[in-house]
Amino acid sequence: MGAECKCNCEQDKSLDALFAQNKGNPNGLIVVMAAIQESQGYLPKDYLVKTAEELGVPLSDVYGVATFYAAFSLRPRGRHSVNLCLGTACYVKGAPEVQAMLEKEMGIKAGNTTEDRRFSLDLVRCLGACGIAPVLTVNGEVYPRMSSDKVSEIIAKYE
Amino acid sequence: MATVSLTIDNVKVEVEQGSTILEAAKQIGVNIPTLCYMKDINAIGACRICVVEVQGARALQAACVSPVAEGMVVKTNSAAVRASRKMTLELIQSNHPQECNTCQRNTNCELQALSEAMALGDIRFVRPAQSHSKDDIDNSSPSIVRDPRKCILCRRCVAVCEKVQGVKCISTMNRGFETVVAPPFNQSLNDVNCAMCGQCSLVCPTGAIVEVDDTGKVWRALDDANKHVVVQTAPAVRVAIAEEFGMEPGTLAQASWWQPSPPRL
Ligand code: SF4
Ligand code: SF4
Ligand code: FES
Ligand code: FES
Numbered sequence: 090m091g092a093e094c095k096c097n098c099e100q101d102k103s104l105d106a107l108f109a110q111n112k113g114n115p116n117g118l119i120v121v122m123a124a125i126q127e128s129q130g131y132l133p134k135d136y137l138v139k140t141a142e143e144l145g146v147p148l149s150d151v152y153g154v155a156t157f158y159a160a161f162s163l164r165p166r167g168r169h170s171v172n173l174c175l176g177t178a179c180y181v182k183g184a185p186e187v188q189a190m191l192e193k194e195m196g197i198k199a200g201n202t203t204e205d206r207r208f209s210l211d212l213v214r215c216l217g218a219c220g221i222a223p224v225l226t227v228n229g230e231v232y233p234r235m236s237s238d239k240v241s242e243i244i245a246k247y248e
Numbered sequence: 249m250a251t252v253s254l255t256i257d258n259v260k261v262e263v264e265q266g267s268t269i270l271e272a273a274k275q276i277g278v279n280i281p282t283l284c285y286m287k288d289i290n291a292i293g294a295c296r297i298c299v300v301e302v303q304g305a306r307a308l309q310a311a312c313v314s315p316v317a318e319g320m321v322v323k324t325n326s327a328a329v330r331a332s333r334k335m336t337l338e339l340i341q342s343n344h345p346q347e348c349n350t351c352q353r354n355t356n357c358e359l360q361a362l363s364e365a366m367a368l369g370d371i372r373f374v375r376p377a378q379s380h381s382k383d384d385i386d387n388s389s390p391s392i393v394r395d396p397r398k399c400i401l402c403r404r405c406v407a408v409c410e411k412v413q414g415v416k417c418i419s420t421m422n423r424g425f426e427t428v429v430a431p432p433f434n435q436s437l438n439d440v441n442c443a444m445c446g447q448c449s450l451v452c453p454t455g456a457i458v459e460v461d462d463t464g465k466v467w468r469a470l471d472d473a474n475k476h477v478v479v480q481t482a483p484a485v486r487v488a489i490a491e492e493f494g495m496e497p498g499t500l501a502q503a504s505w506w507q508p509s510p511p512r513l
């Protein structure tokens with residue numbers, strides 16, 4: 090087959106092993122889902138259907154769990170994960186303006202991923218760094234004392 | 249059988265070990281209000297309407313899931329209990345559309361009855377925007393209508409669909425205010441393997457899951473001089489009618505004009 094292989098085949102094999110290991114075991118649900126999220130970057134529908142079938146859990150429950158935990162995502166994530174803190178301290182120090190600028194520059198609303206999958210923009214509540222509010226993180230890297238005029242320079246660093 | 253003795257509202261009672269406070273109270277005729285609880289099917293302590301005061305306990309306890317213990321002293325109707333239940337109800341109502349007059353469950357609704365029994369006069373915390381809107385109503389199914397706006401998340405329907413019907417095509421999705429009882433992947437009831445048994449609508453304490461109301465259609469049929477109207481109670485109406493008309497038993501009667509109901513507004 091000429092189609093380009095987009096998956097990470099090695100990890101896919103380890104998923105198969107995990108499915109086999111948890112066959113008929115509803116208690117393995119979270120572990121299996123976490124492994125799918127890890128290897129695929131999100132929870133593709135096919136995988137959730139397979140999880141339901143293999144583990145013997147109703148699909149409605151699988152989907153319920155997938156939509157309950159913030160660690161799971163049903164849509165592909167961007168290459169760079171941008172988190173803006175909207176906790177109390179960051180909020181009063183101007184995070185809403187930073188959010189507006191980020192959304193404008195990326196052309197998406199918070200909670201979404203850009204069309205080219207370059208960025209996922211999410212809002213978080215208090216990162217425990219209120220002293221340097223407003224706080225922005227990109228792939229875990231911290232940008233303290235954010236203001237809207239710093240936004241375009243920062244996101245230009247990530248391709 | 250080992251028993252446990254305890255005191256409920258100053259009355260001594262002896263019950264089987266492992267019983268809940270709710271069951272023990274019932275034994276002496278003390279009624280503790282419940283919303284999410286369904287005997288043998290749903291005991292998840294979700295709604296907190298059944299709270300009672302247990303002497304020595306740090307917080308009020310949900311009677312439907314709290315086992316009795318030797319020497320326990322329980323008060324089911326103290327000031328603290330009443331205040332807590334009323335607050336819980338008020339919070340449930342804060343995210344509930346206040347349209348009882350036009351609701352199919354009007355005068356037959358557990359939430360309404362409880363609010364009346366507790367003389368809930370004021371709802372102080374009405375949310376500026378409710379979690380779900382009329383656009384979220386699912387009327388895809390020919391038999392069942394889901395209105396998430398009226399759902400109090402007691403999960404009785406989820407439990408009955410799984411444990412009694414063995415279908416489990418609905419479950420709780422999302423979290424917080426966005427929580428909704430629905431089929432997976434934002435599908436409508438007609439897209440999934442719902443058996444249209446109606447068990448969920450039967451156990452729903454509010455008007456969040458109800459049967460499709462076809463009364464208007466029946467009136468139109470009755471008013472149609474060219475139509476002969478036959479009455480047949482469920483289940484298996486179509487099979488029964490076919491048999492009545494001399495078709496092979498098991499045949500599904502289907503009129504030439506029949507088609508699934510269009511979505512209602
Ligand atoms: S009608 Fe029956 S099968 Fe369908 S959701 Fe309700 S309980 Fe489940
Ligand atoms: S639809 Fe009815 S039975 Fe189901 S969780 Fe909501 S209120 Fe409870
Ligand atoms: S509020 Fe943003 S770090 Fe605490
Ligand atoms: S009836 Fe006990 S918590 Fe709902």
